[in-house]
Amino acid sequence: MRNIVAGNWKSNKSINEARERIAVMGAAMGSMPKDVRVMIAPPAPYLSELSGGERNGILIAAQQVSAFSDGAYTGEFTANMLVSCGVDFALVGHSERRADFGESDEIVAKKVRRCIDAGLGVVLCCGENLASRDNGSQESVIKAQLVSAFEGVSSEEMAGVVVAYEPIWAIGTGRTASAAQAAEMHSFIRSYLADRFDEDIAFRTSILYGGSCKPSNADEIFRSPDVDGGLIGGASLDTSDFQLIIKSDSSL
Ligand code: PGA
Numbered sequence: 640m641r642n643i644v645a646g647n648w649k650s651n652k653s654i655n656e657a658r659e660r661i662a663v664m665g666a667a668m669g670s671m672p673k674d675v676r677v678m679i680a681p682p683a684p685y686l687s688e689l690s691g692g693e694r695n696g697i698l699i700a701a702q703q704v705s706a707f708s709d710g711a712y713t714g715e716f717t718a719n720m721l722v723s724c725g726v727d728f729a730l731v732g733h734s735e736r737r738a739d740f741g742e743s744d745e746i747v748a749k750k751v752r753r754c755i756d757a758g759l760g761v762v763l764c765c766g767e768n769l770a771s772r773d774n775g776s777q778e779s780v781i782k783a784q785l786v787s788a789f790e791g792v793s794s795e796e797m798a799g800v801v802v803a804y805e806p807i808w809a810i811g812t813g814r815t816a817s818a819a820q821a822a823e824m825h826s827f828i829r830s831y832l833a834d835r836f837d838e839d840i841a842f843r844t845s846i847l848y849g850g851s852c853k854p855s856n857a858d859e860i861f862r863s864p865d866v867d868g869g870l871i872g873g874a875s876l877d878t879s880d881f882q883l884i885i886k887s888d889s890s891l
Pocket of ligand 1: 647805809810811812849850851852870871872873874
């Protein structure tokens, strides 16, 4: 199943609000489309509790993960630890991590490797900034990010990998890529995966769109055959909006 809608709560919500929202989402899962997997990435301190509790099929993701393995790395949490807490995925290479926490392509690649080795799913985020979009280099920017992130990754290992295309100029800005821009970039990413791995991997890999996706534009963005769902920031904080976006992703 390729369709996934993931909510990235970023650094928002208290533990009580998080509990309440997971409970509301869990209760709503019965009325969510059966062809869409639902994922939530809450703040790290809540991961263990939320992944270990009643979650009715909701996948739980960490918003980031350490590039190191277990050891003397004060403050880090590792892929092994996340797996031991029952966490399913980690977002890797989110643009806010790249821009605000100095995560280079090299660090992103290390994180991808840690997750794969630990058996943790990866949502690999890629995206160009406004300058690259304006000078037309978006495809080469995305390609460079993917080449680096997937260095040494085998076809078999791609089974645990989801790609999220998130143009940086559209994240949290209210400015969304047009459906045509999203379709074009997703198709570019899928053909890259076909070249780098094979057609089958390209077909099976979920490619999510992220960047000011909301109920009013999700239908149009998700209509492209290469857009398999979304990585939703702001609009995932409102449970009703998030549910509407999940429903927009159904192809049934
Ligand atoms: P946004 O965030 O939906 O608020 O633009 C998307 C993301 O950063 O994953």
